[in-house]
Amino acid sequence: MRNLLRWETALVFLLIVVALTGQVSTDGSFLSGGNLFYLGLDIGEIALIALPLTLVIVAGEIDLSVASVLGLSSALIGWLWNAGWSLETILPTVIVVGALCGAVNGLLVTRLGLPSLAVTIGTLALYRGLALVVLGDTAVADFPSSYTEFGTTPLPGTNIPYPILLAAVLAVLFGIALHASSFGRSVYAIGANEEGARFSGIRVKRIKLILFVLAGAVAAIAGIVYTFRFSSARADNGVGLELAVVAAVLLGGVSIFGGKGSLFGVLAGVLLLGGLRNLLILQDTSTEVLTIVTGLLLLVSVLAPSITRRVGTLRKAHT
Amino acid sequence: MTTQLDTVAPPAARRTAARRLTTRVGRVRELGIVVALALVVIPTAIVNPRFVQPQSLRDLLLNASIVALLAVGQTLVVITRNVDLSVGSVLGLSAFLTAQQFADHPGTPVIAGIGFGIAVGLACGLLNGLLVALGNVPSLVVTLGTLYVFRGIDYALAQGRQVNAANLPDALLDLGSARIVGIPILVLVTVVVIAVAAVYLRSYRSGRELYAIGSNPEAATLAGIPVAKRTLTTFVLSGLVAGLAGALWVARYGTVDAAAGTGLELQVVAAVVVGGVAIFGGSGTVAGATLGALLLGTITSCLVVLQIPAFWQQAISGALLLSAITVDRLLALRLAKALRTTEGTSHA
Incomplete structure (x- = not known):
C-alpha cells in the first residue's frame, strides 16, 4: 500500500511538472480553457474504458477486446441509423450489445476457464470483424446535430466536454464500487489470490463475469461518444485504442498481476498520458514521437516498481 | 515394505499410459487443423478449380510464409509462458531499414542486406529479452511497450517516405519471385527455419528446457535451469526471426513504408494458438504453429x-x-479425467 501511494504521489508530481512545463513553454495556452476542452475531448474514450478495465486488471484478468467493442458499437449505430431506427432506441440497444460482447468474454473465461488474454485477442478480431461485416468500409455521418453537439461542444457556461462529465460520473460510481464496497474488496481479493478468495466464499466466477460485462457496456458507451465526437460511424473507429487504455491503466500503478492499484492512480495515468500527448501536439511534435513516448511511459511504469523493489531488497540485505 | 513397492510400481505404468494419452491428444490436435484445412480447401477447389493450380498454391504459400516465420519465433516465446507482441513492429522496422540500406547503398550484396535486417531484429529482440529477463517485468507489458517504441522509431526514421522497387537491387527482388523446383525460395527459407526450430525444440537440451520453464517456472529454477538466460534467448530468437521476416518482406513486396506489418502480431498469436501452442506455456510444437499460420492464410x-x-x-x-x-480446453479436461481414471485402475 505504501509503495502504491508513493507511485500515485509520483504521478501527481509528474502531472504538475507537465502542466507547468506546458504552461511556460506555450505562453499560457496549455492550461487555457479552450485547450483543456480539447484535452478533455481527446481523452474521453480512454478515460471511460479505463474505468472498468481497471477493475478487470485488478481482478487479475485482461480485456483486449474493448476497442473492438467500441468499433462494433459505432458500426451498429451507423447500420441501425441507416435502417431507420431512432437514436433513442439505437443507443440502449448498442449498450446492450456491448454488454453481451463482454458477457461472451466473461463466460469463456469463467465457465471454460480459458485465459482472458487468449480469449480477448480472439474477440478483438471477432468483434472488429463483425463491425466490418455490419458496416463494411462505408461511413455514416448524417446524425442530427442535437446528438453530435454532445461530442463537439462543452457544457453550457464551462469548458467541460460532455464525455468528461460522463466519465466523471462513472468514475465516482466505479470508485465507490472498487474502494468503498464489499464488491471492490472481493475484486482485490480475487486479484491477490484467486483460490484464497474462492475458499473465503467469494463468488469469483460471478464477479469476474460482471466485470467483463461492465467492460463491454462501457466500451459500447465509449463507442457512442466516439461516433458523435467525429459525427462519423465507421467500423474502424478506435482501432488500436486497447493498447492506449492498457498503457494508461498500467501507468496508473495497477499491477498486471492483479490485486494492486487504485482508480485515482488510473485517472492520474489517463491525464498524464493525455496531457503529455496534448503538450507534444501543441509543440508541433510529430505523431511518431507521441507513439514512442506512449511506449516508453508504459515501459517506465512497469520497470519503476520492479527497480524500486530490487533496490529495496538490496537495502534490506545490507542492514 | 510391501506398501512401498506398491507405490513405486504404479507410477511407471501410469506414466506410460499418460504419455500415450498425451501423444494421442497432441496428434488429434494437429489432425484437427489438417481436417479444418481440408474443409476449407476442398469446397473452394470445387467452386473454383483454379484455386488448386500451382500458381495460386504458390501465392498461398508465399502469403502464409511471413506469418509462419513469425509464428516460429512466437512459438519459442509462448512455450516459456511469455508472449512477444512486438513482432509486427520489429518486422516493420527491419523491413524499412533493410530497404533503405539497399536504396542508399545500391552496391550492398543481397546477403549483407538481409543480414542487416536480421541484425536489426536481433537488437530489438535483445532489448525485449533484457527487459523481461532482467527487469522481471511481464512480457505482455514489455512487448506492448516496445510495440509502440519500435513502430514509433520506424515512423520517425521513415518520415513519410517509402522505398520503391525501383530503388531496390534486382537480385533482391528476384529472390522474392525466384523458385527452385517450382517452390518459391521464400517458402524454402521458411521451411528451413521451421525445420531448425522443430529439431531444436525436440532434440536439444536447451530446447526441452523451454518446455520445462513454461510448465512450471519455479520448478525449472529449482531444477537448475537458467530460466533468465533461456527466456532472453527466446526473445532474441523471436526478434531475429522477425528481422529475417522483415528483410524477406522487402524482397516479396518491393515497396516498403513505415506501416509494414502493422497489426501482424495478432495474426501471429492467433496462428500460434490455433496451432495448439498453449498460451500458458509448456506445450505446443512449431509444426502446429505452422499449420495454424497456413490455415489462417x-x-x-x-x-x-x-x-x-x-x-x-x-x-x-x-x-x-x-x-x-x-x-x-475441452480436450485438456478430458485428458485430465482420463488420467484420473488410469490412476484409479492402476491402484485397483
Whole structure:
C-alpha cells in the first residue's frame, strides 16, 4: 500500500511538472480553457474504458477486446441509423450489445476457464470483424446535430466536454464500487489470490463475469461518444485504442498481476498520458514521437516498481 | 515394505499410459487443423478449380510464409509462458531499414542486406529479452511497450517516405519471385527455419528446457535451469526471426513504408494458438504453429477466391482462435479425467 501511494504521489508530481512545463513553454495556452476542452475531448474514450478495465486488471484478468467493442458499437449505430431506427432506441440497444460482447468474454473465461488474454485477442478480431461485416468500409455521418453537439461542444457556461462529465460520473460510481464496497474488496481479493478468495466464499466466477460485462457496456458507451465526437460511424473507429487504455491503466500503478492499484492512480495515468500527448501536439511534435513516448511511459511504469523493489531488497540485505 | 513397492510400481505404468494419452491428444490436435484445412480447401477447389493450380498454391504459400516465420519465433516465446507482441513492429522496422540500406547503398550484396535486417531484429529482440529477463517485468507489458517504441522509431526514421522497387537491387527482388523446383525460395527459407526450430525444440537440451520453464517456472529454477538466460534467448530468437521476416518482406513486396506489418502480431498469436501452442506455456510444437499460420492464410485466400467480402476475414480468424482454445480446453479436461481414471485402475 505504501509503495502504491508513493507511485500515485509520483504521478501527481509528474502531472504538475507537465502542466507547468506546458504552461511556460506555450505562453499560457496549455492550461487555457479552450485547450483543456480539447484535452478533455481527446481523452474521453480512454478515460471511460479505463474505468472498468481497471477493475478487470485488478481482478487479475485482461480485456483486449474493448476497442473492438467500441468499433462494433459505432458500426451498429451507423447500420441501425441507416435502417431507420431512432437514436433513442439505437443507443440502449448498442449498450446492450456491448454488454453481451463482454458477457461472451466473461463466460469463456469463467465457465471454460480459458485465459482472458487468449480469449480477448480472439474477440478483438471477432468483434472488429463483425463491425466490418455490419458496416463494411462505408461511413455514416448524417446524425442530427442535437446528438453530435454532445461530442463537439462543452457544457453550457464551462469548458467541460460532455464525455468528461460522463466519465466523471462513472468514475465516482466505479470508485465507490472498487474502494468503498464489499464488491471492490472481493475484486482485490480475487486479484491477490484467486483460490484464497474462492475458499473465503467469494463468488469469483460471478464477479469476474460482471466485470467483463461492465467492460463491454462501457466500451459500447465509449463507442457512442466516439461516433458523435467525429459525427462519423465507421467500423474502424478506435482501432488500436486497447493498447492506449492498457498503457494508461498500467501507468496508473495497477499491477498486471492483479490485486494492486487504485482508480485515482488510473485517472492520474489517463491525464498524464493525455496531457503529455496534448503538450507534444501543441509543440508541433510529430505523431511518431507521441507513439514512442506512449511506449516508453508504459515501459517506465512497469520497470519503476520492479527497480524500486530490487533496490529495496538490496537495502534490506545490507542492514 | 510391501506398501512401498506398491507405490513405486504404479507410477511407471501410469506414466506410460499418460504419455500415450498425451501423444494421442497432441496428434488429434494437429489432425484437427489438417481436417479444418481440408474443409476449407476442398469446397473452394470445387467452386473454383483454379484455386488448386500451382500458381495460386504458390501465392498461398508465399502469403502464409511471413506469418509462419513469425509464428516460429512466437512459438519459442509462448512455450516459456511469455508472449512477444512486438513482432509486427520489429518486422516493420527491419523491413524499412533493410530497404533503405539497399536504396542508399545500391552496391550492398543481397546477403549483407538481409543480414542487416536480421541484425536489426536481433537488437530489438535483445532489448525485449533484457527487459523481461532482467527487469522481471511481464512480457505482455514489455512487448506492448516496445510495440509502440519500435513502430514509433520506424515512423520517425521513415518520415513519410517509402522505398520503391525501383530503388531496390534486382537480385533482391528476384529472390522474392525466384523458385527452385517450382517452390518459391521464400517458402524454402521458411521451411528451413521451421525445420531448425522443430529439431531444436525436440532434440536439444536447451530446447526441452523451454518446455520445462513454461510448465512450471519455479520448478525449472529449482531444477537448475537458467530460466533468465533461456527466456532472453527466446526473445532474441523471436526478434531475429522477425528481422529475417522483415528483410524477406522487402524482397516479396518491393515497396516498403513505415506501416509494414502493422497489426501482424495478432495474426501471429492467433496462428500460434490455433496451432495448439498453449498460451500458458509448456506445450505446443512449431509444426502446429505452422499449420495454424497456413490455415489462417488459406482462409484469407479462399475468401478472395469465393468472392466473399474481405470484411469477413477478421471475424473468421477471431472465431477460429476462440474455437481452437475452446477445443483445446475441452480436450485438456478430458485428458485430465482420463488420467484420473488410469490412476484409479492402476491402484485397483
